Amino acid sequence: MARHLITSALPYINGIKHLGNLVGSQLPADLYARYQRGRGNEVLFLCATDEHGTPAELAAAKTGEAVADYCARMHGVQAELAEGFRLSFDHYGRSSSARNHQLTQHFAGKLAEAGLIEEVSERQVYSNADGRFLPDRYIEGTCPNCGYDRARGDQCENCTKQLDPTDLIDPRSAISGSTDLEVRETKHLFLKQSAMRGQLNDWIDAQTDWPILTTSIAKKWLNDGDGLQDRGITRDLDWGVPVKRGDADWPGMEGKVFYVWFDAPIEYIAAAGEWADAKGLGEADWQRWWRTDEGADDVRYTQFMGKDNVPFHTLGFPTTIMGSGEPWKLVDYIKSFNYLNYDGGQFSTSQGRGVFMDQALEVLPADYWRWWLLSHAPESGDSEFTWENFQQSVNKDLADVLGNFASRVTKFCRSKFGETLPEGGAYGPREEALVADLTARLARYEQLMDAIEVRKAAAELRGIWAAGNEYLQSAAPWSTFKEDPETAAMQVRLGLNLVRLYAVLSQPFIPDAAAKMADAMGGAGAWPEDVAAALSALAPGAPFTVPENLFRKITDEERADWQSRFAGRRG
RNA sequence: GGGCCCGUAGCUCAACGGUCAGAGCAGACCGCUCAUAACGGUUUGGUUGCAGGUUCGAAUCCUGCCGGGCCUACCA
Structure with a gap:
């Protein structure tokens, strides 16, 4: 069983994030985490709020709260929204945690020892x-x-x-x-990042399968002008990790704190400690994910982030890890994303332009957003959200192709055979062809998900859904039923098994709808090893229920309403 | 100023040196009637931003230009 450590870039504590932030890191990270869990692999999926820095202090001053109180409150808000979007973090930590204070100071001490x-x-x-x-x-x-x-x-x-x-x-x-x-x-x-330049350069050069976006940004910083520059890692602020050299004071650095870009990535490690604390586990339980001398050798570590975060993850944090001289796990794959624009311009936090996470959930459930955002993830270039496109995609893909499929097959069975899987009939060439088609499609889907090709994986999943409609149309059990009820029973049984299969395969993208399909079919079961077997998992006599419509359609009136509501100035 | 990315059917995107440049949506036509007026099939639609070059062969490589975006180190 493979072991996957997965982290999403830490959202800054200051305010509620918009959909562009969501699709750039947390959402695709969740997709990958859910997929790997679905495949039966062991996953530790971590995220946290990034809480230090001047903007947090100013935001707290504005609301009249103490910074610590402000951060605690906003952490709660962000955690709740993450829950609302079904982001399946094993732990959602805080960069202000005691764990992170201790680790950040520890790393600073080690780096100082190494002369860095x-x-x-x-x-x-x-x-x-x-x-x-x-x-x-x-x-x-x-x-x-x-x-x-x-x-x-x-x-x-x-x-x-x-x-x-x-x-x-x-x-x-x-x-x-x-x-x-x-x-x-x-x-x-x-x-002293500059001292690590050669080592970083060799390391980046070795990453031939990383997104171009990731390596090109790293190389730019490594080679631009005079090459990689050293960067300040401390600030004259009150709120943050006090500057220390391990446990020891740092003479001359009294009253100063480490700067966010230094302590934030270290929180990826600290969050594992927080996770262990929260679960009542010991040190060894989180160290087996992070220390190559404590069992993390076989861990594959994947990071997700927007392109603005790439320099910190390709250069700064690796300098911290490599420079410490300790056997910490280095990232294996960095998936980076471009920006999502909003209706002809940029999302703007200051102007309230675009849709923010809280507003999105007020308007529609998480699955609608997850599907659109992931199937349009800005992988090859910046992409754009428009309400027309959102309405079309959601109505067609979710309501018509998938939702209606589940609806037509369960309702037909109920009306002709009742609410258990009917008995009789045997596969013919049409069914064999469907199995072959789905086998090929499943292999492609897995390959794309393994490669974190988000948009292509979404397109393949949609193709898998559409295959169900194609089959039903050509098998036409409503006609077969008239002369040959046994064959119709076989066709319907296959259709119901498809619903169950869709529940398993769709879960990474649309977890709530997947759960509804699974419930209706009496449980989803494991990831399919063999399509033919998966399509006979539900045997004759097995009970099922007709689920409520999985997705509703977005009307033209709603679209127009939302379009004007989110044009600017949130309120 | 410098660097990077992108410009392919009305829209969103695939193809990254080699059969007539593909898919989904939208449009048109036909079929079905189990289903959320849903589904299926067929089909229209592109001198691949422009101009040169390399090559037996280029959307794909090179040069220049035009257009869009991003980054440029104290916003995270």
């Missing part, structure tokens, strides 16, 4: 009124290049020129508007 951490003094803008150092983007002023008066300290949004905060004319704090700013000297730790 450097102390650097730098000059940063301090706001007296806010009582804090300001990240570049939180300083606003007039652009020296184009005169735009709301340029940010990192870049002018108007003329796109890259800036240094000290370039700005009349700089002010974007938080308070205060102009009482000064440049202060402050000391920070830098991770």
Whole structure:
């Protein structure tokens, strides 16, 4: 039995994520986790909220909560939405956990021992009124290049020129508007990624089957300009993991915390510890997933993320893992996604443009969203959500092709034979052909799911559903029944077994509908090893029920209504 | 400025050097009547962004141009 460690990029704690965020990491990760479990493999599927950093502090200040309280509350909100979308995490952790504090400090200590951490003094803008150092983007002023008066300290949004905060004319704090700013000297730790450049480069070069998106971004960072740059891993903030060298204090680093991009990936490991704690398991139980000296040798580790996260996962985190000199499990496959756009533009959190996770579930159940998002996952390029496309796909694929199939076959059987599988009849050439077709399709489906080709796998699954309709149409049990009820019984029995098979195969994409189909057929059973056997799993006499319609259709009125409701400014 | 990705039927996408460039949806026609007016079959539709080049052969490789998107290291 294979063992799969699967992680999704950590959603930032600040606010509710939109569908673009969902389809870029958590949803495909869940698809893969469900599939691997379905195949009978051992899976540990982890995710967590990423809770540190300036935006979290500011969001908490805005609501008047303490940062810790704000994060705890938002973690609850996000966990509930994850549940709503049926994301099957084995554990949904928090980067602010005690586990992560300890591990982050541990890694910093090991990296320091290995000579991979450097102390650097730098000059940063301090706001007296806010009582804090300001990240570049939180300083606003007039652009020296184009005169735009709301340029940010990192870049002018108007003329796109890259800036240094000290370039700005009349700089002010974007938080308070205060102009009482000064440049202060402050000391920070830098991770010497540059020292690992050769090793990282060899490692990336060896990954010939990774998505181009993943390797091209990694190579760009490795080779651009002067090559991979060292990066600061600490910040002058209150909220975060205090800078320590293992258990020991770090002289000169008092009052500073590690920066999110350093501590967030380490939470992938810490989340396994949190999982063990929550399950009442011991250290060995999570270490067998993460320590190659404790049994993780045979683990296959797959990460899912949007393209914006690729540099941290191909360079930063591997530097932490490799540089520690300890036998931690390194990622085997990085699946990255492009962005999902919304109706001709981008999803926008600030403008409330597009559909957010909470709103999506208010409008329709999870399966509708899961199916559309996964069958249109932005794998080869950015893709686009439109309500017309959503309505068409959902109505056709889910309601007509799959839902109606389950409906027609169960209702026909009930009316002609009652609510048990009828007896009699034997397979003919048509049934043999169906078995052969489904055998080939199943093999393709498995191959695509193994390769995490999400859209193609969805198309193949749809083909498997459609094969049921094709069979029924050509077998026509409603006609057969008139002269040859035994043959009709065989055809209907096969049809009902198809519903059961669909429950098993569809579960990774649409878990709720799959559960309904399984319930109606008295249970789903295991992943099919052999199609012919799977199609006779339900024997004559087995009871079944006619399920409620699996999917309803989206009307034109609803589509129009939602289209205007989500055009901007959420409310 | 630099880099990367993309541009294929009305729409969403496949094909990544080799039989007439495919599929789903939409459209048209036919069939079926078990079913959520659902299903099945047939079919219309493309000088593969443009212009050159390499090759026996190019959507696929190269060059240039046009158009769209992303990244560029202190947003995570």
